[in-house]
Amino acid sequence: MSDNDCVEKNKMIFEKLANKMIELISFxxxxxxxxxxxxxxxxxxxxxxxxxxxxxxxxxxxxxQGEELELFMKIYKNTISQNIDKEIIKTLNEYKxxxxxxxLGYVNENAKxxxxxxxxxxxxxxxxxxxxxITEIITESDAVYRKAIFxxxxxxxxxxxxxxxxxxxxxxxxxxISVECIDVADEKILITSPSKGLVSINSKRDKYVxxxxxxxxxxxEKFDIYDKNIILANPGDIISLTECWEFExxxxxxxxxxxxxxxxxxxxxxxxxxxxxxxxxFVIDTKKRDRYLI
Numbered sequence: 001m002s003d004n005d006c007v008e009k010n011k012m013i014f015e016k017l018a019n020k021m022i023e024l025i026s027f028x029x030x031x032x033x034x035x036x037x038x039x040x041x042x043x044x045x046x047x048x049x050x051x052x053x054x055x056x057x058x059x060x061x062x063x064x065q066g067e068e069l070e071l072f073m074k075i076y077k078n079t080i081s082q083n084i085d086k087e088i089i090k091t092l093n094e095y096k097x098x099x100x101x102x103x104l105g106y107v108n109e110n111a112k113x114x115x116x117x118x119x120x121x122x123x124x125x126x127x128x129x130x131x132x133x134i135t136e137i138i139t140e141s142d143a144v145y146r147k148a149i150f151x152x153x154x155x156x157x158x159x160x161x162x163x164x165x166x167x168x169x170x171x172x173x174x175x176x177i178s179v180e181c182i183d184v185a186d187e188k189i190l191i192t193s194p195s196k197g198l199v200s201i202n203s204k205r206d207k208y209v210x211x212x213x214x215x216x217x218x219x220x221e222k223f224d225i226y227d228k229n230i231i232l233a234n235p236g237d238i239i240s241l242t243e244c245w246e247f248e249x250x251x252x253x254x255x256x257x258x259x260x261x262x263x264x265x266x267x268x269x270x271x272x273x274x275x276x277x278x279x280x281x282f283v284i285d286t287k288k289r290d291r292y293l294i
Contacts (some may be wrong), residue, residue, distance in 0.1 A: 009043065010044050013044075017072070018072075019079060019083070021039055021050070022084060025057065025084075025088065025092070029112050031112060032103075032113065035053040036051055037053070037054045038050070038051045039052075048063065048064060048068075049061075050064075053099075056095045056096045056099060057080065059076075097234045097272065100281070101232065103279075104294060106281055106283075111124055118133070119133040121134075128228055130229070133219050133231050133232065135231060135233050136233075136235075137233050205249055209250055209254050211233075216267065229266060230269075231269045233270065233272070234271075235273075250282075251282075266287055269283070269286065271284070280294060
């Protein structure tokens with residue numbers, strides 16, 4: 001079989017693999033260690049095997065190499081965008097956020113996880129029942145940055161076209177977006193980022209605190225039936241909170257705005273963090289009025 005024939009055969013195999021993975025999506029009650037699922041199909045010269053999570057569609061392990069992997073991931077992304085509706089995508093993303101507190105051991109990984117409406121998840125173990133409400137904390141500049149990232153593939157990494165599109169759509173905020181092309185190991189890499197003057201750091205933290213406090217007040221009354229309650233806050237983008245002192249200021253600001261009234265329920269705000277490229281959790285314990293990093 002020629003190389004071209006092999007590539008064409010692999011395209012069909014990879015499409016079948018991607019569709020099999022989508023067919024296996026499941027949000028039924030399960031433990032974190034039960035999410036892992038495997039698919040395999042014979043391909044050109046070997047059997048392709050992929051291990052992934054049926055709740056997040058995250059690929060965990062595979063035996064694809066080089067161009068095989070590049071081709072599969074392109075087909076995989078296209079298959080997801082074309083064959084999965086927005087509500088399922090939303091649920092997959094919520095599970096991805098939830099898995100951070102599971103993989104970092106913040107809650108018992110053997111707890112049974114049930115998807116619900118309000119709160120978003122219920123975690124049940126032999127000793128406790130935990131309600132988890134997920135919220136995204138995002139500023140206008142974060143949103144514009146995300147829109148710019150989405151345009152990279154759509155415009156085939158055409159720097160000038162991306163700049164023009166972003167500025168046309170966001171006349172004020174878009175001008176703060178910087179798009180440039182650099183060479184890394186002979187490959188063209190696009191860097192898309194907001195200018196530092198786009199929004200002040202203090203303003204960004206204030207907006208985060210406001211969003212967290214709104215979620216806290218909204219769900220405070222609904223948390224009566226759980227032993228522990230978690231508001232899981234996801235800053236989402238790399239231009240969010242990245243330094244310990246930033247989280248400290250968010251906590252100080254939150255407690256200041258919360259006031260002096262005691263919080264009777266066990267409600268913990270957990271913010272996803274990336275400190276020096278390491279995954280961390282910043283926890284605000286509203287009942288004990290404490291904060292710590294995991």
